[in-house]
Amino acid sequence: MSEFGGMDELLQDFLMESSELLSDVDNKLMELEKRPDDLALLNDIFRGFHTIKGGAGFLNVNAMVNLCHRTENLFDKLRNGELQISAGLMDVILDATGSVREMFGALSQGRQPTDADPALIAALDAALAGQAIAPAAASAPAAPAPGTGPDWNALYQAVTPQAPAPAQPAAIAPATSAPALAAPVAPAAAAPVAEPPKTAKPVAKSGGGGSSGQQENTIRIDTVRLDMVLNLSGEIGLTKNRLTTLRTEILQGNTDQNTLRSLDEAIGQLDLLVGDLQNAVMKTRMQPVGRLFQKYPRLARDLARQLGKEVELVISGEETELDKTMIEDLNDPLVHLVRNAVDHGIELPADRVAAGKKPQALVQLTAEQVGDHILIEITDDGRGMNADALRRKAIEKGLIDAETANSLDEKQCLQLIFLPGFSTKDQISSVSGRGVGMDVVRTNIQKLNGRIDINSIPGEGTRISISLPLTLAILPVLVVRACNQPFAVPLAMVREIIPIESGAIQEVSGRPTIVVRDEILPVRMLAGLLGWEPTQKPAFGVLMQSAERSFILAIDSFVGRDDVVIKPLQNIRPKGVAGATLSGDGSVVLVLDMEDLLSAEGASPVGNRLSELIAL
Amino acid sequence: MADKNLRFLVVDDFSTMRRIVRNLLKELGFTNVDEAEDGQVALHKLKTQHFDFIVSDWNMPNMTGIELLRAVRADAQIKHLPFLMITAEAKRENIIEAATAGASGYIVKPFTAATLEQKLAKIFQTMAK
Numbered sequence: 109m110s111e112f113g114g115m116d117e118l119l120q121d122f123l124m125e126s127s128e129l130l131s132d133v134d135n136k137l138m139e140l141e142k143r144p145d146d147l148a149l150l151n152d153i154f155r156g157f158h159t160i161k162g163g164a165g166f167l168n169v170n171a172m173v174n175l176c177h178r179t180e181n182l183f184d185k186l187r188n189g190e191l192q193i194s195a196g197l198m199d200v201i202l203d204a205t206g207s208v209r210e211m212f213g214a215l216s217q218g219r220q221p222t223d224a225d226p227a228l229i230a231a232l233d234a235a236l237a238g239q240a241i242a243p244a245a246a247s248a249p250a251a252p253a254p255g256t257g258p259d260w261n262a263l264y265q266a267v268t269p270q271a272p273a274p275a276q277p278a279a280i281a282p283a284t285s286a287p288a289l290a291a292p293v294a295p296a297a298a299a300p301v302a303e304p305p306k307t308a309k310p311v312a313k314s315g316g317g318g319s320s321g322q323q324e325n326t327i328r329i330d331t332v333r334l335d336m337v338l339n340l341s342g343e344i345g346l347t348k349n350r351l352t353t354l355r356t357e358i359l360q361g362n363t364d365q366n367t368l369r370s371l372d373e374a375i376g377q378l379d380l381l382v383g384d385l386q387n388a389v390m391k392t393r394m395q396p397v398g399r400l401f402q403k404y405p406r407l408a409r410d411l412a413r414q415l416g417k418e419v420e421l422v423i424s425g426e427e428t429e430l431d432k433t434m435i436e437d438l439n440d441p442l443v444h445l446v447r448n449a450v451d452h453g454i455e456l457p458a459d460r461v462a463a464g465k466k467p468q469a470l471v472q473l474t475a476e477q478v479g480d481h482i483l484i485e486i487t488d489d490g491r492g493m494n495a496d497a498l499r500r501k502a503i504e505k506g507l508i509d510a511e512t513a514n515s516l517d518e519k520q521c522l523q524l525i526f527l528p529g530f531s532t533k534d535q536i537s538s539v540s541g542r543g544v545g546m547d548v549v550r551t552n553i554q555k556l557n558g559r560i561d562i563n564s565i566p567g568e569g570t571r572i573s574i575s576l577p578l579t580l581a582i583l584p585v586l587v588v589r590a591c592n593q594p595f596a597v598p599l600a601m602v603r604e605i606i607p608i609e610s611g612a613i614q615e616v617s618g619r620p621t622i623v624v625r626d627e628i629l630p631v632r633m634l635a636g637l638l639g640w641e642p643t644q645k646p647a648f649g650v651l652m653q654s655a656e657r658s659f660i661l662a663i664d665s666f667v668g669r670d671d672v673v674i675k676p677l678q679n680i681r682p683k684g685v686a687g688a689t690l691s692g693d694g695s696v697v698l699v700l701d702m703e704d705l706l707s708a709e710g711a712s713p714v715g716n717r718l719s720e721l722i723a724l
Numbered sequence: 725m726a727d728k729n730l731r732f733l734v735v736d737d738f739s740t741m742r743r744i745v746r747n748l749l750k751e752l753g754f755t756n757v758d759e760a761e762d763g764q765v766a767l768h769k770l771k772t773q774h775f776d777f778i779v780s781d782w783n784m785p786n787m788t789g790i791e792l793l794r795a796v797r798a799d800a801q802i803k804h805l806p807f808l809m810i811t812a813e814a815k816r817e818n819i820i821e822a823a824t825a826g827a828s829g830y831i832v833k834p835f836t837a838a839t840l841e842q843k844l845a846k847i848f849q850t851m852a853k
Contacts (some may be wrong), residue, residue, distance in 0.1 A: 115842045118740060118744065119741065120746075121740045121743060122740040125738060125739055125740050126738075126740070128736075152785075155783050155784075155785070158783050158812060159737070159741070159783070161811045161812055162738065162741060162745075162781075162811075162833045162834075163738060163740050163741060165833050166741075166744050166833065166834040167833035170832075180798060574829065
């Protein structure tokens with residue numbers, strides 16, 4: 109049926125919509141484990157598989173039709189009370205959703221997915237036949253197609269008295285010759301099952317929820333939002349017409365009070381409208397984080413089962429909206445953090461009971477908008493982090509020396525886990541510790557202009573907070589001047605601006621510092637960081653704070669705050685420059701990347717970073 | 725063949741599926757198509773706007789296709805509308821249930837434009853009698 113128009117587009121739509129549907133099914137399955145008799149849940153899951161199957165049928169993805177058909181039948185029997193859910197059955201079903209997800213992956217790369225693992229199909233068929241579930245490992249020979257009414261075709265013809273012309277006449281066996289095989293809904297799907305299982309190895313099980321690597325490049329937008337954009341651009345058009353008229357009048361020498369007032373009004377209106385338009389366009393990029401979050405309960409569950417732990421992942425604030433690109437880039441860090449919470453944070457049920465806790469652990473994943481940023485928190489009620497253990501570990505790994513270690517307070521010790529090469533597990537488990545450490549998590553969050561913080565109470569649990577700006581498209585900056593040139597620094601890092609008096613700068617171990625409210629902060633000259641000769645003594649200091657360091661950026665003067673759209677520089681990438689933007693008077697302002705700028709200085713960046721870290 | 729300006733209502737909770745059906749109808753020359761995402765929305769549209777033909781999925785949240793069918797047949801204003809049930813459900817009892825509830829036709833997914841055309845032609849034929 110590939111003659112169908114707009115196939116590629118349809119495929120994209122299908123993938124997006126059914127991936128959501130599948131995540132939803134996954135979550136409902138988690139619920140079902142708690143309430144195995146909930147009819148509404150069973151119905152929903154049934155409908156999920158049914159809908160995916162329907163779509164897959166149109167796209168001719170027989171492997172998927174085949175698999176979904178079985179799971180759908182299974183849920184039909186479950187909701188009719190013909191079968192009962194069991195732990196073994198649940199595993200088979202979850203395997204099936206994992207397999208469907210892999211097929212989505214194959215489709216998104218433009219490949220026709222391979223058939224599901226024959227053992228999985230066999231297990232589903234066995235379950236359908238009412239047999240107790242053997243672990244899906246046994247590669248049983250393919251069972252006959254599931255028992256839909258054998259004579260349906262005849263009946264179908266009887267009810268709708270015309271020759272049915274199914275999609276693939278060739279694939280449908282005439283009802284009389286092979287009734288058992290005429291699985292009506294999935295005509296072609298019945299065939300592969302009847303063959304002995306091929307040598308095709310089952311696709312590697314990824315456990316679902318991992319990063320798929322490929323980014324979606326389509327977006328779904330609420331039409332109300334799109335209409336708003338349309339509306340505003342229309343109004344801007346009207347205002348532009350007004351301005352054109354006014355220009356003609358002014359060019360003709362008509363500069364009386366009225367004309368000028370009209371000009372002022374029109375420009376004021378344009379200002380408002382453009383601001384609104386920017387907001388409206390930004391909103392079209394905003395997506396609820398729920399779409400991201402909904403993958404994680406399954407991830408946590410699978411992991412917990414693998415580790416013999418009992419964990420429930422509770423999600424809240426899934427309607428909180430974030431820029432689409434950020435949502436995608438958040439996936440890897442969040443997967444890592446959820447894994448960490450389950451693997452490192454949560455104790456085994458027996459240990460939990462011994463510590464006077466409930467055997468089932470709770471991991472909470474929350475999102476909320478706080479002011480102009482989004483706060484995402486992952487909280488577990490596990491064993492928490494022990495400052496001494498972290499300290500010892502860091503020394504053992506040779507990341508810090510004993511002397512530095514002892515000078516760290518508890519809060520600083522927690523920060524140690526962000527050091528590259530830090531892992532508290534002695535053995536790299538298959539679960540966490542796959543080379544992506546907390547340092548990568550933090551780097552990724554920082555790339556999004558975000559911050560990550562840890563709070564932990566030994567015995568009670570750990571909370572990791574990620575704070576992110578609402579969008580990456582528009583960056584609030586502070587415009588400062590050095591060497592008679594304006595520069596923009598991200599406002600998110602600015603804590604305060606202080607005047608620098610000549611006597612305030614003190615030398616501590618050969619470096620200039622300023623004491624601000626009992627805190628000793630290093631001073632960096634912006635001109636010096638850029639490698640320029642300062643043209644005057646710095647008059648102001650901007651107290652900057654990022655996750656790993658605080659310092660004072662010494663500048664000549666400052667212009668003010670501004671919201672800018674960063675234009676990346678093509679082909680060249682000067683150290684410390686994130687991009688450029690235009691200021692109101694039309695001059696070019698370089699936007700500085702402070703992390704990059706600071707890493708350029710200092711001979712041993714790691715040692716430097718460490719001392720910075722400790723100075724935090 | 726039937727008037728190409730007939731106004732269709734395509735009811736399905738899965739937007740990809742609505743697009744597929746819409747595309748198939750377009751291939752047949754029917755371009756006057758509106759969509760609804762479940763039975764309730766469909767019923768509301770049917771009561772407030774003019775339609776000539778309903779193409780509905782069976783399995784939907786809130787209000788299923790069969791419930792929609794019964795509601796349509798129970799409403800004097802719209803009971804005459806042809807109703808084509810589209811579903812992957814091909815069990816005997818389902819087909820009978822749809823037939824007894826008054827479906828004008830029943831079509832099993834997946835199908836081609838040709839199949840759809842045949843079904844439509846059949847329904848128009850019956851209506852013309």
